[in-house]
Amino acid sequence: MPEFQDIIRKRRSVRKFEPGRSVGRDVLERIVDCGRWAPSGANVQCFDFIVVEEPALRDAVTDVFQRQAQRLVDHAKGFPAVKKTYLANTVAIILVLGDPRWKVCFPQPTSEGWEAEYLDNNEAIFLCSLGAAVQNIQLGVAAEGLTSAWLSGGGEDITNNELSELLGYPEWMRAYGTIPIGYPAASQNRRYRRPLDQALHWNGFQAGQYRTHAQVDFYESTLRPFAMYRDEEHMDDWEDRAEKLGEWDAAFTSGNVNPDGKLEPEADFSAPRTAGKATKRRGKD
Numbered sequence: 001m002p003e004f005q006d007i008i009r010k011r012r013s014v015r016k017f018e019p020g021r022s023v024g025r026d027v028l029e030r031i032v033d034c035g036r037w038a039p040s041g042a043n044v045q046c047f048d049f050i051v052v053e054e055p056a057l058r059d060a061v062t063d064v065f066q067r068q069a070q071r072l073v074d075h076a077k078g079f080p081a082v083k084k085t086y087l088a089n090t091v092a093i094i095l096v097l098g099d100p101r102w103k104v105c106f107p108q109p110t111s112e113g114w115e116a117e118y119l120d121n122n123e124a125i126f127l128c129s130l131g132a133a134v135q136n137i138q139l140g141v142a143a144e145g146l147t148s149a150w151l152s153g154g155g156e157d158i159t160n161n162e163l164s165e166l167l168g169y170p171e172w173m174r175a176y177g178t179i180p181i182g183y184p185a186a187s188q189n190r191r192y193r194r195p196l197d198q199a200l201h202w203n204g205f206q207a208g209q210y211r212t213h214a215q216v217d218f219y220e221s222t223l224r225p226f227a228m229y230r231d232e233e234h235m236d237d238w239e240d241r242a243e244k245l246g247e248w249d250a251a252f253t254s255g256n257v258n259p260d261g262k263l264e265p266e267a268d269f270s271a272p273r274t275a276g277k278a279t280k281r282r283g284k285d
């Protein structure tokens with residue numbers, strides 16, 4: 001278990017790789033085999049893995065993701081996207097394709113009025129199966145002493161169409177996970193994680209650990225870029241902790257998130273609700 005936990009912690013999203021490196025196909029095969037052993041709903045194995053290791057093709061995939069990153073800057077303002085030039089320094093890029101035909105193997109509604117009960121959850125089963133495959137691959141990468149990232153942009157329509165044309169898969173399949181792999185150029189050992197006593201609920205949901213709608217809004221509008229990219233597990237260690245967290249300090253550094261223990265009703269969660277920095281930028285046009 002200690003070794004396994006070490007690999008879990010070493011699996012980090014790294015977006016800067018050493019240029020000019022390579023690995024053998026045997027290593028890449030072992031990594032993909034980790035994906036093959038992922039669990040999937042009804043054991044349908046609704047994933048295929050494309051390994052891009054040929055340099056010219058890798059550069060073409062890099063170009064696709066450069067355009068994808070620019071679209072985020074232009075049309076998803078406020079999201080702290082990074083340029084994807086680093087893909088050019090990968091030893092390989094693995095694409096995890098989702099094959100939607102296999103969803104018919106999940107529970108199908110046979111009584112009128114039961115569609116909502118099953119169909120939405122079938123989508124969740126499909127996506128979770130793909131997530132498990134991506135996660136297994138990232139862990140396999142870490143176990144091989146390499147590092148990777150997890151890109152979801154291949155799931156966007158324009159990007160997926162470009163990838164399917166370049167790599168020859170049917171465009172109704174989708175590159176839900178793209179995993180650039182390489183040797184890390186910068187150490188990225190840690191990433192912010194919520195304290196365990198906040199995320200872990202013993203024997204039922206503890207209302208004192210409930211994160212309020214306002215806390216989600218604060219993260220979206222203000223804290224997100226720091227929590228995403230800083231090389232520290234605990235926000236307690238941030239030198240500018242007081243400036244960045246302010247009144248939200250306890251909510252991000254302790255299990256004492258919601259002192260009055262009140263839960264809130266469902267609201268419209270589909271769009272940002274506050275006018276913090278990120279939200280303002282998004283609202284410009």
Ligand SMILES: Cc1cc2nc3c(=O)[nH]c(=O)nc-3n(C[C@H](O)[C@H](O)[C@H](O)COP(=O)(O)O)c2cc1C
Nearest residue numbers: 011012013014015149150151152153191227228229
């Ligand atoms: C479903 C999913 C989609 C993600 N999409 C992207 C992405 O498109 N680009 C990216 O750079 N990172 C992406 N990530 C990586 C997250 O930003 C990263 O996991 C998170 O910030 C925590 O950092 P860590 O992976 O180093 O622990 C994604 C992660 C997941 C699970």
